[in-house]
Amino acid sequence: MINNNSLIPLILSLLAGLSTVIGAFILFFSKAENKKLITFALSYSAGVMITVSFTDLFISAEETLSKHNGNIKGVLYSLLFLLIGALMALLIDKFIPEAPKTNDNTNEKLYRVGFVSMIALMIHNFPEGIATFISGYENTSLGISIALAIALHNIPEGISIAMPIYYSTKSKFKAFKYTLYSGLAEPLGAFLAFLFLRPYINDIILSITFALVAGIMLYISFAELIPAARRYKYHSIYLFSIFLGIFTIILSHTYSH
Template identity: 75%
Template sequence: MRSLIPLIMSLIAGLSTVIGAFILFLSKEKNNRLITFSLAYSAGVMITVSFTDLFASAEEVLTKAHGSLKGIILSCLFLLIGSLLAYLIDEFIPDDPKGSINRYTNSNEKLYRVGLVSMIALIIHNFPEGVATFISGYQNTSLGIYVTLAIALHNIPEGITIAMPIYYSTRSKKQAFKYTLYSGLAEPLGALVAFLFLRPYISEVILAITFALVAGIMLYIAFVELIPTARIYKHNKVYLFSIFLGILTIVVSHMYSH
């Protein structure tokens, strides 16, 4: 069944959020090197997928449909709209108060609220990612794998973001896993909605627009969230190695998929 593979991909991408909780419990202390690696590697993957696959595919289709100049303009326009959507999510969805983990360590109630707000924000963030994963995989399995990999990798540190405050405020692994799982399940839910309601309307042009939008969202996440956060931990060698490894992973994978 053609739709089964992208649905499974979205489930894998979503459940990777729970890996963040596993990492938190396996490590007695906060593992900054591991977080740096996950964030930077994911950024490298996202940037490369956005430019070499998503945007390139969108530009090719829109150029065929509307001519060279208009196709390029439309591709760039939808890329910018995708970035703007990601920016608006950042602006209007409550985020972690600055320094919250350090400031609220002695206040379980406030620390718990940080985890709860993070979960709500990430549910809203993960739902359209599930739609993007399904549409990408439905059109092209290889492209769907790239998008799944990029999303899964950046979902891991997101899982840590939810699990850490919930666990340290409640001392309950069950609670931390439950809240992290809720966030992750938003991904396959988005894919299921795409499968049930959006599939009949999928066309080359609609896919091209979606790819450009998703590329903009992914670039925003990479440059505004992942890279700055990875650099905070000051593991510069790990950061540089990881981001280039992420880029090379996609470049090398092209040798086997084209």
């Protein structure tokens, strides 16, 4: 049955997923794509993810695995699973179909760009929901940190779906609907983790998961979020937001320990 340990991470994953819809609302209520806000969200999310990976996830994995296997093996196993997590994220990227790049702005092709973006981000969001649930199930403050980072980078993802759908169909409802579908993949992943993975959660499984998630989050930060944020050339916002994300997690430790 659902108890507080399960309910909180399920709610966190739902909120993180629904933040995708914020991207659609930003598009609807602004005359143009708010590039400064996108830069802030991407950079802040990268700062949060990198800091959480090194100060929470990897350290927790290394401590537990060292306790069971000795210091040297514990560190090596932690690094191995971190690398596997990064490779998993890389493979997900490779197998997701890319939206077609075209200068022909016909409605049909724009619509296809939005539809392919929705499918790609659903695949991307599903494992994030699993990671949010497993992390939050054991440690609520860690789950909140991960959900915050995911929520912030889901906002520009929502824009990337809503924009081509809206401009190709002239329908706010369709743009909202497709963005919502993408976001709901997050709580779906969390719910399936609750149904099938929860009975198997123990110290070793948690440690391996933490190291895997650290690798996934580091890959997302360095391969996707930071390059995307720098593309808009708001360098001051980019640097400020990354450090703000780092400071947020470090300061949160004073309240969670």
